[in-house]
Amino acid sequence: MPTSDALHDLIQALDASEKRHFKIFAKRHVLNGENQYLKLFNILDALDCYNEIEVKRRLGQTDFARNLASSKNYLYNLLLRSLRGYHAGKSARTTLHELWLDIEVLLEKGLLQQAGKLIRKAKKIAAAYHYDMHLLEIMLLERKMTRRYTSNKANEIIREQQSDSNNALRRIQYRLQMLDLYETIFLNYRNHNEALQSLNGVVAQAEQLFPNIQATDRTYEAVICYHLLCFNHANLQRDYQKANGHLHAIIALYESHPELIEEDSERYINMLNNYLNNCFLLKRLDVFPAALDKMKATKTGSFRLRALIFQNVYYLEMLYHLVREEYAEVIRMVPDIEAGLQQYGANITKSRELTFCYNIAIAYFLEKNYPKALEWVNRILNEPKLEERQDIQSLSRIFQIVLHYQLDNRQVAEYLIQSAERYLRRKDKRQSPEAIIIRYLKQALYARPKDERIIFERLSSELEGMKGLEEIKIWVRSRAS
Secondary structure: OOEOOHHHHHHHHOOHHHHHHHHHHHHHHOOOOHHHHHHHHHHHHHOOOEOHHHHHHHHOOOHHHHOHHHHHHHHHHHHHHHHHHHHOOOOHHHHHHHHHHHHHHHHHOOOHHHHHHHHHHHHHHHHHOOOHHHHHHHHHHHHHHHHHHOOOOHHHHHHHHHHHHHHHHHHHHHHHHHHHHHHHHHHHHHHOOOOHHHHHHHHHHHHHHHHHOOHHHOOHHHHHHHHHHHHHHHHHOOOHHHHHHHHHHHHHHHHHOHHHHHHOHHHHHHHHHHHHHHHHHOOOHHHHHHHHHHHHHOOOOOHHHHHHHHHHHHHHHHHHHHHOOOHHHHHHHHHHHHHHHHHHHHHOOHHHHHHHHHHHHHHHHHOOOHHHHHHHHHHHHOOOOOOOOHHHHHHHHHHHHHHHHHOOOHHHHHHHHHHHHHHHHHOOOOOOHHHHHHHHHHHHOOOOHHHHHHHHHHHHHHHOOOOOOHHHHHHHHHHHO
16 A cells, blocks of 8 residues: 655645755755755655655665665755745735735834734735735734834724724624534535434525624625635525526626735636536536636646646536537547647546546547447546546446447457346446446347347337436437337
């Protein structure tokens, strides 16, 4: 079983630009042993799984290798320092952290005018983004400055600052109340472990609380939590129209405050993704082009988020074309999808990669390019044994038999049918749709043309009432005609 290691996990989590930044940073900040730390970094970067014996072997017989625990600890902290520098100023939140440190230093130096200028800047940023917890920290420094260095009107200033602090605390309280209600719904929605009736009471609390929050106390986070809470509850009730309205409200909030998209583009991307999946359930395909364009246009400097945009955009665009029976459009996307899988490989979930392969196979199949369809099905089945998307893996087994049957590879189809029968018996799926399809294909394999059509007519009739398998149903109907 692979051993986990904190330093290795951190290095593996870095994107390409963060790694480049670290190598430059390390050369500036490590004098003695510079090459050894970079060598250790490169070794760990190259290892898919942590192996301490292999690490020591590559480092050789050196004091650095003999003191590996200490060396790794130093490199770990150096990496964190590098990451802080790399991400400095990239969000309002990190800017506020930096301003807090700068203000504290200036106050200790007695540079009040400079500290006051930064305090005003920090308060403005915190207010703009509704970062009330950061605002409280800044105001505590402001009060510290007032106590130490203000003589005239100090009491009046302190009272005003206390009033501002109380307002911030009230906003935080409302936010935490809404967050608590949202998390109750979310965790139960995800785990399906509480009766819907008990969750109705949670929604009732939110619907009573939310309208009573004054507009000045409605932070962005409180509003988002309220709509997410209602969205998840509507999904539980399968009221997808109501869920759609709450997702639309969140997206509208982001788009009316573009700075929020820049601050948290990942959440905005996820909201667009949820919105389009919801619209798909409602059969509202008309919204797809504009929403996909918004996702594509979302600016991010993060490699990981660019990978997230890639997999969401291409999956949803593929779904859009498949539903509209525009199979040639899906095939036109294939080179870009292959390039994206190559570029973002480590950041693409195996589940999504299998889904890409299966949908591409469907598009080729329905365009009657059976060799290319088989190529993509084999790509799924040639993967090592996976826990992810076993439904796709199971369907691909059937799809593979169908394709060999269509290509008149009768001996291969016969062998695959026998293998699939054993698999389905082992999984106790002898009454599953897959087992039914295989049973009829086995009958049709060496049947006369006239009998073959009758067999496919019977199979078509059996499949008619089953959910899914649309591409197989289309093929079966074509064989029956």
